[in-house]
Amino acid sequence: MGSLAGFAKKASPGKATVLALGKAFPHQLVMQEFLVDGYFKNTNCDDPELKQKLTRLCKTTTVKTRYVVMSDEILKKYPELAMEGLPTVKQRLDICNKAVTQMAIEASQACIKSWGRPITDITHVVYVSSSEARLPGGDLYLARGLGLSPETQRVMLYFMGCSGGVSGLRVAKDIAENNPGSRVLLATSETTIIGFKPPSAERPYDLVGVALFGDGAGAMIVGSDPVPSERPLFELHTAIQNFLPNTEKTIDGRLTEEGISFKLARELPQIIEDNIEGFCGKLMGNIGFTNNDYNKMFWAVHPGGPAILNKLEKRLNLLPDKLNASRRALMDYGNASSNTIVYVLEYMLEESLKMKSQDHEDTDWGLILAFGPGITFEGILARNLTA
Numbered sequence: 001m002g003s004l005a006g007f008a009k010k011a012s013p014g015k016a017t018v019l020a021l022g023k024a025f026p027h028q029l030v031m032q033e034f035l036v037d038g039y040f041k042n043t044n045c046d047d048p049e050l051k052q053k054l055t056r057l058c059k060t061t062t063v064k065t066r067y068v069v070m071s072d073e074i075l076k077k078y079p080e081l082a083m084e085g086l087p088t089v090k091q092r093l094d095i096c097n098k099a100v101t102q103m104a105i106e107a108s109q110a111c112i113k114s115w116g117r118p119i120t121d122i123t124h125v126v127y128v129s130s131s132e133a134r135l136p137g138g139d140l141y142l143a144r145g146l147g148l149s150p151e152t153q154r155v156m157l158y159f160m161g162c163s164g165g166v167s168g169l170r171v172a173k174d175i176a177e178n179n180p181g182s183r184v185l186l187a188t189s190e191t192t193i194i195g196f197k198p199p200s201a202e203r204p205y206d207l208v209g210v211a212l213f214g215d216g217a218g219a220m221i222v223g224s225d226p227v228p229s230e231r232p233l234f235e236l237h238t239a240i241q242n243f244l245p246n247t248e249k250t251i252d253g254r255l256t257e258e259g260i261s262f263k264l265a266r267e268l269p270q271i272i273e274d275n276i277e278g279f280c281g282k283l284m285g286n287i288g289f290t291n292n293d294y295n296k297m298f299w300a301v302h303p304g305g306p307a308i309l310n311k312l313e314k315r316l317n318l319l320p321d322k323l324n325a326s327r328r329a330l331m332d333y334g335n336a337s338s339n340t341i342v343y344v345l346e347y348m349l350e351e352s353l354k355m356k357s358q359d360h361e362d363t364d365w366g367l368i369l370a371f372g373p374g375i376t377f378e379g380i381l382a383r384n385l386t387a
Helices: 002-007 032-042 048-060 072-077 089-115 138-146 161-178 204-212 268-287 306-316 324-333 337-357
Strands: 016-024 028-031 065-068 124-129 153-158 184-190 216-224 234-243 251-256 259-264 298-301 365-372 376-384
Touching: 016 089, 016 161, 016 337, 028 032, 032 048, 032 204, 048 204, 065 324, 089 124, 089 138, 089 184, 089 216, 124 138, 124 161, 138 153, 153 161, 161 184, 161 216, 161 234, 161 337, 161 365, 161 376, 184 337, 204 259, 216 337, 234 268, 268 306, 268 365, 268 376, 298 306, 298 324, 298 337, 306 324, 324 337, 337 365, 337 376
Parallel strands: 124 153, 124 184, 298 365
Antiparallel strands: 016 216, 016 234, 028 065, 184 216, 234 376, 251 259, 365 376
């Protein structure tokens, strides 16, 4: 983010700002074109109908590359992960707990390096994951791995799914604005091993997950009233969360003896489309914007899948380039659950810099959005301080 530093605008006094971004990934890079053959080989499955279905799904997701923790070495050590009906939650958590901590540490280190201040200046940690379960939690292992002070105050957000990254950013904003001088490290970390399973006609959504989800970690530093050495990226003006009554079964996740399993209703994209205008209106009204101003804003949307992005784009009549950052993140990393909003924001800054170099009109204000189990809508009205 160093190339953007010279364009920074002044942040509003007392408002939380994103001061740095960071990311990290496991070593295994999966090309979507080779995923189907590899997955069916690893799970010892030769069902031609399921293979054909996964091939179709891989094309519709628009994903090109992803990073995953899963490897030949892991499957060799834990062959039961690829077998149907075996209790494997202990094995999965042994792998996941270690992997998400390592990725969270690496993403946080990259973020702190970009931030440029001493690690001792971090006062709070917000840790987000839907890929581990233990006491003490990943927040403590992250703090210990980074060498943070034992006085660092920690918040842990578990099993929030795709909305977790923006939920964590909302919590970090509240902490930063209510604790003058504080600097909050937000870290997210996810791996799909918690839900890796062989293909089954009885669990059609599992194939969607295989075609769509990826692993990785993200990090942000959040604080108000930046000092001269800091270069704020986004001002977090207003944050809200809403849940939609009677939709709790639309995204249904359970942690079982065989790991985590999801059921996702087909109507999810339509439900989001039907409710998005009212939700965005609550945020946009804070600066006097109306539904005629959608294309005057930037859109940093968690890419739950192409159908959600397409529905949102259609309902709001967005210009084709408005969801570029979200579509790029989905293409390059898949849906990496809570992490993905970090990747979207990085691409948003790139898009902003490109627009500036082409003398396009500045788009200062925008929305950071994510949708998760509940159905929960998370949204932040933000101002791009680099535009």
